[in-house]
Amino acid sequence: MPSRTAIxxxxxxxxxxxxxxxxxxxxxxxxxxxxxWRAAAGETxxxxxxxxxxxxxxxxxxxxxxxxxxxxVARWPDVSALGRASQDDVLRMWAGLGYYSRARNLHxxxxxxxxxxxxxxxxTEEGLRALPGIGPYTAAAIAAIAxxxxxxxxxxxxxxxxxxxxxxxxxxxxxxxxxxxxxxxLLADTRAGDSAQALMDLGSSxxxxxxxxxxxxxxxxxxxxxxxxxQEAFPRKAPKKSGTLRRGAAFVVTRGDExxxxxxxxxxxxxxxTEVPGSDxxxxxxxxAAKEQAPDIKGIARWQRxxxxxxxxxxxxxxxxxxxxxxxxxxxxxxxGMRWVPIATLAxxxxxxxxxxxxxxxxxx
DNA sequence: CAAACGTGGGC
DNA sequence: TGCCCAAGTTT
Numbered sequence: 044m045p046s047r048t049a050i051x052x053x054x055x056x057x058x059x060x061x062x063x064x065x066x067x068x069x070x071x072x073x074x075x076x077x078x079x080w081r082a083a084a085g086e087t088x089x090x091x092x093x094x095x096x097x098x099x100x101x102x103x104x105x106x107x108x109x110x111x112x113x114x115x116v117a118r119w120p121d122v123s124a125l126g127r128a129s130q131d132d133v134l135r136m137w138a139g140l141g142y143y144s145r146a147r148n149l150h151x152x153x154x155x156x157x158x159x160x161x162x163x164x165x166x167t168e169e170g171l172r173a174l175p176g177i178g179p180y181t182a183a184a185i186a187a188i189a190x191x192x193x194x195x196x197x198x199x200x201x202x203x204x205x206x207x208x209x210x211x212x213x214x215x216x217x218x219x220x221x222x223x224x225x226x227x228x229l230l231a232d233t234r235a236g237d238s239a240q241a242l243m244d245l246g247s248s249x250x251x252x253x254x255x256x257x258x259x260x261x262x263x264x265x266x267x268x269x270x271x272x273x274q275e276a277f278p279r280k281a282p283k284k285s286g287t288l289r290r291g292a293a294f295v296v297t298r299g300d301e302x303x304x305x306x307x308x309x310x311x312x313x314x315x316x317t318e319v320p321g322s323d324x325x326x327x328x329x330x331x332a333a334k335e336q337a338p339d340i341k342g343i344a345r346w347q348r349x350x351x352x353x354x355x356x357x358x359x360x361x362x363x364x365x366x367x368x369x370x371x372x373x374x375x376x377x378x379x380g381m382r383w384v385p386i387a388t389l390a391x392x393x394x395x396x397x398x399x400x401x402x403x404x405x406x407x408x
Numbered sequence: 409c410a411a412a413c414g415t416g417g418g419c
Numbered sequence: 420t421g422c423c424c425a426a427g428t429t430t
C-alpha cells in the first residue's frame with residue numbers, strides 16, 4: 044500500500060506530465076526561431092523545403108545551412124527541378140557543407156520522388172523512410188512538420204532535453220528506445236510538428252549542452268535533472284576516442300592558368316568530389332613513401348615542396364598533407380582519369396574544403 | 409552494432 | 420589547444 048505522500052506525489056506528477064505538451068507549445072508560440080525553411084505560424088509548410096532543410100541540418104549547424112539552403116531553393120525551386128539536375132551540379136552546390144553522401148542521396152531522392160511519386164513527397168513516415176537519405180529521424184521530422192502526422196522525431200537536441208527532463212541514467216546510444224518513448228509523451232494532441240520544433244528550439248536555445256538557461260525553461264519545475272542539480276551530466280554517454288593522425292602528399296600541377304584535378308571514387312570519404320592528385324592517407328606514412336605516389340607526367344623535372352603542411356580534421360581522424368607543386372607546358376596531356384580546370388573557376392568545382400586548403404597553400408591564394 | 413562519414417564554432 | 424557539439428544515415 045503506497046503511503047499518503049507517495050499517492051499525492053504521483054497525482055501531482057501525473058498532472059504536471061499531462062500539462063507538458065501544452066506548456067511546450069505555449070513557449071514555442073512566444074519564442075520560436077524564425078528560420079528560412081520554416082513556415083510562418085498558420086501557414087502550410089512546403090514539404091520540399093522541409094525535406095531539403097532536414098537533410099542539410101543532419102549533423103550540421105543552422106548557421107552553416109542558411110546560405111546553402113537559399114542557394115538550393117533559388118536554383119531548384121521544387122523537387123522535380125532538383126531531380127532534373129545532374130548529380131555533379133548538386134555536388135558542386137553542396138561543396139563545403141560536408142557529409143557528401145547526403146548530397147548524393149539528396150539527388151537520388153529527388154529523382155525517386157519525381158519519377159516514382161509524380162513529384163509529390165509521400166506523406167507517411169513509412170513512405171518517407173523508404174527514400175534515400177531519409178532515416179528514422181528525418182522521416183518522422185518531415186511527417187510531423189510537413190504533414191502534421193502525430194509522431195515525434197528524436198534528434199540530438201531532443202535527446203538532451205528528454206534525458207534531462209527524465210534524468211535518464213542509461214547511456215546513449217543504448218538509451219535511444221527509452222528516450223524515443225519518453226519524447227513521445229511530449230506530443231500534444233494536435234500540432235505534432237510544432238511539438239517537435241518546440242523541443243528542438245528549446246534544446247538549441249535554453250537546454251544547451253553547457254550551462255543551460257534553466258531559469259528560462261518552461262519545464263524547469265518539472266525537470267528531474269535540474270532537481271538533482273546535475274543538468275550538464277545528461278545525456279549520459281561514453282567519451283569518444285579520437286582517431287590516429289594520417290599523413291599523405293598532395294600534388295598541385297599547373298599548366299598556365301589551369302590546374303590538374305580528378306574525381307574521387309563514388310563511395311567512401313569525400314565520395315564523388317573533386318581533388319588534386321595525391322597519395323594514400325595512412326597512419327605512420329612518411330613523406331618519402333607519399334611522394335612516390337606522385338602522378339606520372341612527362342615534362343616534370345622536379346617537384347617543388349611547399350614549406351609547411353596542410354592540416355585538416357575529419358570526424359574520425361586528423362590529416363596532415365605535405366604539398367608539392369610543379370608547372371608543365373601548355374599542351375601537356377592530363378594523365379588517364381584526370382583533367383585540367385581553369386583556376387579562375389575553382390569556386391564552382393565540387394571541391395571539399397580540405398582540397399581548397401591544399402590549393403590555397405600551394406598557390407598562395 | 410560499431411564505424412565511417414565533413415566542417416566550423418565554442419570554450 | 421584539444422575536445423565536444425550540430426535537426427543522422429548507411430553499412
